[in-house]
Amino acid sequence: MSEIDSVGVGGRVADLIGDGVTFTVVTARLAAASLAMAALSQAVRGAYDYVEGCAASVDRLADTAASIHVDADVVAAHRDAAAVMRSVLAEAEELANEAAEMAGDFRQAADGHEADYGPVAAAMQTGGADVADRTYYSNR
Numbered sequence: 001m002s003e004i005d006s007v008g009v010g011g012r013v014a015d016l017i018g019d020g021v022t023f024t025v026v027t028a029r030l031a032a033a034s035l036a037m038a039a040l041s042q043a044v045r046g047a048y049d050y051v052e053g054c055a056a057s058v059d060r061l062a063d064t065a066a067s068i069h070v071d072a073d074v075v076a077a078h079r080d081a082a083a084v085m086r087s088v089l090a091e092a093e094e095l096a097n098e099a100a101e102m103a104g105d106f107r108q109a110a111d112g113h114e115a116d117y118g119p120v121a122a123a124m125q126t127g128g129a130d131v132a133d134r135t136y137y138s139n140r
Contacts, residue, residue, distance in 0.1 A: 023113075023121040030110035037103035044096040048089055055085035 084099035 023117055026114055027110055030113060032107050034103045034106035034110060037099050037106060041096045041099035041103060043091055044099060048092040048096065051085050051092070052089060055089075056081040058082040058085070 058078050060084045062082065063073050065078060066075045
């Protein structure tokens, strides 16, 4: 009895469609993850620029306050605030770089998945491939 006879044509077609959908979903999710990580990297860089601008603005305020002889504690508090803002910038830059790297990793994974399984998925969808019963692959 052939594989088609034992499983049935309907079961084989359903399996092929399911495999094609799984391949497409995995590829789409990897691409979406890549885009999300790239967007995160850009958002962090935008926040970095904003905080850096705020720190510079607070420094200018401290300079102005010092030039008009505002209380030294007030000037020091402004300089401390600017220093705190700058203290997080290195971590923000590191996070932005890591997110950008992860975006590339997800893109490479999607491309690799497409390269490895795309031709197989296409062959399975067109019916031009003779493959072993899916239970053969389930033990691998």
